[in-house]
Amino acid sequence: MALIVQKYGGTSVGDLDRIRNVASKAVAEHKAGNQVVVVVSAMSGETNRLVALVDGLSRFPNLREYDTVVSAGEQISIGLVSIAVENMGIKCRSYLGWQVKFITDSTFSKARIREVEGFRIRRDLDEGCIVVVAGFQGIDDMGNITTLGRGGSDTSAVALAAALKADRCDIYTDVDGVYTTDPRIEPRATKLERISYDEMLEMASMGAKVLQIRSVEMAKKYRVPLRVLSSLEEGTGTLLTEDSEMERVVVSAITSDQNEAKLTIKGVPDRPGIAAAIFGSLAEANVNVDMIIQNVSENGETDVSFTVSKREYQLAMNVLDEQVKKIGARSLGGNPNISKVSVVGVGMRSHSGVAQRMFSCLARENINLQMISTSEIKISVVIDEKYTELAVRTLHEEFELEKSLADRISA
Amino acid sequence: MALIVQKYGGTSVGDLDRIRNVASKAVAEHKAGNQVVVVVSAMSGETNRLVALVDGLSRFPNLREYDTVVSAGEQISIGLVSIAVENMGIKCRSYLGWQVKFITDSTFSKARIREVEGFRIRRDLDEGCIVVVAGFQGIDDMGNITTLGRGGSDTSAVALAAALKADRCDIYTDVDGVYTTDPRIEPRATKLERISYDEMLEMASMGAKVLQIRSVEMAKKYRVPLRVLSSLEEGTGTLLTEDSEMERVVVSAITSDQNEAKLTIKGVPDRPGIAAAIFGSLAEANVNVDMIIQNVSENGETDVSFTVSKREYQLAMNVLDEQVKKIGARSLGGNPNISKVSVVGVGMRSHSGVAQRMFSCLARENINLQMISTSEIKISVVIDEKYTELAVRTLHEEFELEKSLADRISA
Numbered sequence: 001m002a003l004i005v006q007k008y009g010g011t012s013v014g015d016l017d018r019i020r021n022v023a024s025k026a027v028a029e030h031k032a033g034n035q036v037v038v039v040v041s042a043m044s045g046e047t048n049r050l051v052a053l054v055d056g057l058s059r060f061p062n063l064r065e066y067d068t069v070v071s072a073g074e075q076i077s078i079g080l081v082s083i084a085v086e087n088m089g090i091k092c093r094s095y096l097g098w099q100v101k102f103i104t105d106s107t108f109s110k111a112r113i114r115e116v117e118g119f120r121i122r123r124d125l126d127e128g129c130i131v132v133v134a135g136f137q138g139i140d141d142m143g144n145i146t147t148l149g150r151g152g153s154d155t156s157a158v159a160l161a162a163a164l165k166a167d168r169c170d171i172y173t174d175v176d177g178v179y180t181t182d183p184r185i186e187p188r189a190t191k192l193e194r195i196s197y198d199e200m201l202e203m204a205s206m207g208a209k210v211l212q213i214r215s216v217e218m219a220k221k222y223r224v225p226l227r228v229l230s231s232l233e234e235g236t237g238t239l240l241t242e243d244s245e246m247e248r249v250v251v252s253a254i255t256s257d258q259n260e261a262k263l264t265i266k267g268v269p270d271r272p273g274i275a276a277a278i279f280g281s282l283a284e285a286n287v288n289v290d291m292i293i294q295n296v297s298e299n300g301e302t303d304v305s306f307t308v309s310k311r312e313y314q315l316a317m318n319v320l321d322e323q324v325k326k327i328g329a330r331s332l333g334g335n336p337n338i339s340k341v342s343v344v345g346v347g348m349r350s351h352s353g354v355a356q357r358m359f360s361c362l363a364r365e366n367i368n369l370q371m372i373s374t375s376e377i378k379i380s381v382v383i384d385e386k387y388t389e390l391a392v393r394t395l396h397e398e399f400e401l402e403k404s405l406a407d408r409i410s411a
Numbered sequence: 412m413a414l415i416v417q418k419y420g421g422t423s424v425g426d427l428d429r430i431r432n433v434a435s436k437a438v439a440e441h442k443a444g445n446q447v448v449v450v451v452s453a454m455s456g457e458t459n460r461l462v463a464l465v466d467g468l469s470r471f472p473n474l475r476e477y478d479t480v481v482s483a484g485e486q487i488s489i490g491l492v493s494i495a496v497e498n499m500g501i502k503c504r505s506y507l508g509w510q511v512k513f514i515t516d517s518t519f520s521k522a523r524i525r526e527v528e529g530f531r532i533r534r535d536l537d538e539g540c541i542v543v544v545a546g547f548q549g550i551d552d553m554g555n556i557t558t559l560g561r562g563g564s565d566t567s568a569v570a571l572a573a574a575l576k577a578d579r580c581d582i583y584t585d586v587d588g589v590y591t592t593d594p595r596i597e598p599r600a601t602k603l604e605r606i607s608y609d610e611m612l613e614m615a616s617m618g619a620k621v622l623q624i625r626s627v628e629m630a631k632k633y634r635v636p637l638r639v640l641s642s643l644e645e646g647t648g649t650l651l652t653e654d655s656e657m658e659r660v661v662v663s664a665i666t667s668d669q670n671e672a673k674l675t676i677k678g679v680p681d682r683p684g685i686a687a688a689i690f691g692s693l694a695e696a697n698v699n700v701d702m703i704i705q706n707v708s709e710n711g712e713t714d715v716s717f718t719v720s721k722r723e724y725q726l727a728m729n730v731l732d733e734q735v736k737k738i739g740a741r742s743l744g745g746n747p748n749i750s751k752v753s754v755v756g757v758g759m760r761s762h763s764g765v766a767q768r769m770f771s772c773l774a775r776e777n778i779n780l781q782m783i784s785t786s787e788i789k790i791s792v793v794i795d796e797k798y799t800e801l802a803v804r805t806l807h808e809e810f811e812l813e814k815s816l817a818d819r820i821s822a
Contacts, residue, residue, distance in 0.1 A: 069486070073487040087468060
């Protein structure tokens with residue numbers, strides 16, 4: 001008998017038919033002899049509706065009250081799923097974040113989970129119940145309601161799976177797994193059977209958007225086997241584990257992100273404190289910086305390039321316009337029409353030549369590289385936005401990702 | 412400095428403009444130097460929407476889960492009211508039933524309040540906050556969410572006022588007070604400045620529909636001064652207290668109820684256990700019985716008449732059809748086209764002749780009395796439904812209710 005945590009997002013509980021579908025999936029797992037805990041989000045659209053109500057009253061609401069309002073949606077969906085399960089003849093109990101105690105810090109609207117008290121759930125499971133738990137929300141030491149930030153239900157599910165020492169955490173979503181690249185760009189993209197936490201982390205941060213990145217970090221930390229699969233189609237999805245089965249495969253996936261813009265400060269005096277001055281001013285303005293590149297200096301000067309989200313591009317330009325004069329840099333330039341294309345794979349750790357192969361492949365298509373950044377398992381390049389699809393398809397073919405895993409390993 | 416509990420129903424928080432209106436009323440009371448606790452219902456339509464979702468899944472839902480779903484609405488409205496208050500520059504904190512602890516029994520969907528823990532609210536009030544509390548809901552000893560039944564927010568407000576020893580509990584609603592009779596029937600109906608708990612209890616049970624009857628019972632028990640007033644218009648409303656200022660006035664109000672139907676069982680054998688057999692079978696079928704009249708028996712037989720709600724009339728007829736044969740009664744008859752008209756007033760206790768005056772007045776209009784029932788402060792008659800308006804207007808004039816209180820006392 002295994003203990004399975006299932007997590008369903010807003011789309012999967014979007015109406016009564018889908019709620020019945022969720023219930024029948026949970027009941028099927030229960031009838032297969034397993035203990036089942038279901039974590040659900042609010043019905044799709046509900047949380048947006050609640051956020052809009054708050055926005056209609058205040059641009060800067062008290063965040064304690066904001067959390068109280070926006071966490072009301074899960075209360076509805078857990079009760080409805082529970083009623084649907086009982087209709088199928090299985091005992092079921094639902095719990096809110098404060099009831100089974102997802103204890104968090106008091107950072108309203110983006111609280112971090114400190115501890116999950118699972119004993120009430122264990123008792124119910126031992127009594128043969130299916131248990132339904134509200135995602136996205138918790139309670140702080142003072143008894144206030146907190147929320148974990150958008151997409152927080154994934155993190156709730158993984159945290160609960162870790163606390164209950166679950167055998168697996170199944171994240172049901174509207175895609176049937178993790179792909180070698182975006183199928184809308186490269187129709188020959190194939191679904192990955194397995195992927196490592198690290199690969200997924202590199203992909204998630206680049207817009208793969210399948211899982212909240214915090215949930216993957218937590219799954220990695222507590223070694224929770226995490227499966228991503230579709231709530232609407234049958235299939236085994238993609239399993240995230242410590243080590244990829246594809247370790248012998250160099251590249252697992254290609255990702256692209258067109259939501260970034262590039263800024264370059266030229267002629268930056270190369271002395272201590274300058275980087276802090278630049279990025280400190282951006283941090284104060286709440287601009288998130290992604291890639292940062294600084295070349296070695298020449299003649300006591302250097303150039304600094306970095307990317308921010310397109311949405312914050314103009315704000316970043318305004319903030320730096322002043323800062324550039326203050327630090328005595330020569331000029332500020334920017335380009336919002338870029339995209340970031342990355343090659344991801346744990347295999348890179350032990351294989352040389354991946355970067356060179358990637359660069360040659362893009363050069364053959366006359367795609368100029370504006371920035372390059374690498375990690376142990378990822379190489380990202382910034383290119384002109386209009387070449388995004390071409391770059392993704394070319395790289396997908398170069399690394400033979402359309403072939404099955406078996407074919408690639410034997411090749 | 413007084414402590415005022417204000418309660419607003421769903422219509423009063425039905426949209427963001429109305430929520431701002433509620434906030435400004437609370438802030439005005441606060442700025443007048445008083446401590447203010449606001450109890451709110453869900454936004455109008457919200458609880459109905461939630462009930463409909465549950466109905467879509469199950470005709471007989473697990474009531475624990477039902478309560479979890481239908482209590483989600485107040486969570487939204489308390490947060491929104493709190494944000495609107497803070498927008499006006501006053502610190503505000505909202506609490507759900509489980510947070511300030513409305514401890515109830517475990518009768519899901521119609522729980523009774525056992526105790527209200529007010530210390531968190533007191534602390535916030537002492538810090539200069541306005542406090543907003545969710546009506547309608549509580550928590551049982553096991554930490555389950557419970558609800559108090561429809562209209563339960565009135566009861567929440569009064570229970571909280573009692574626990575906090577509030578100086579007054581103001582129930583804001585969509586009418587501006589309690590009237591001498593229904594103004595839609597008698598345009599000369601006048602608003603009562605004061606009324607006793609007992610008079611209000613007699614009126615509420617007869618369809619005055621201004622306050623949930625449980626809340627009046629509780630206000631009477633804990634001697635909470637209760638005021639009914641409009642959330643949309645200015646005015647002082649009607650104050651409910653232990654003793655009516657109108658004690659010297661015989662009749663305070665005329666009420667009518669057209670939602671009842673009459674049943675009569677003729678030739679009932681007059682022996683012990685018969686009444687239990689009749690009303691037991693109705694109770695089993697969940698039929699609520701209102702007035703019951705049984706005349707003295709003749710020849711070992713008696714007639715029993717009683718009223719039920721029109722909605723349950725056919726069910727009651729079906730249930731009794733069988734029962735009448737079983738107990739050996741002669742016949743069962745019924746009439747759904749009746750109405751109940753009542754004269755209410757604490758003054759009756761010490762004044763004779765009110766009943767006679769009522770009956771003569773109706774007789775002058777040729778209105779036949781089908782049933783008569785009296786309590787210490789109320790006389791009700793059942794008449795043909797079509798005479799309802801005529802009866803109300805005639806009685807209103809007979810007891811001079813269109814005159815001001817001062818005029819009536821001096822008269």
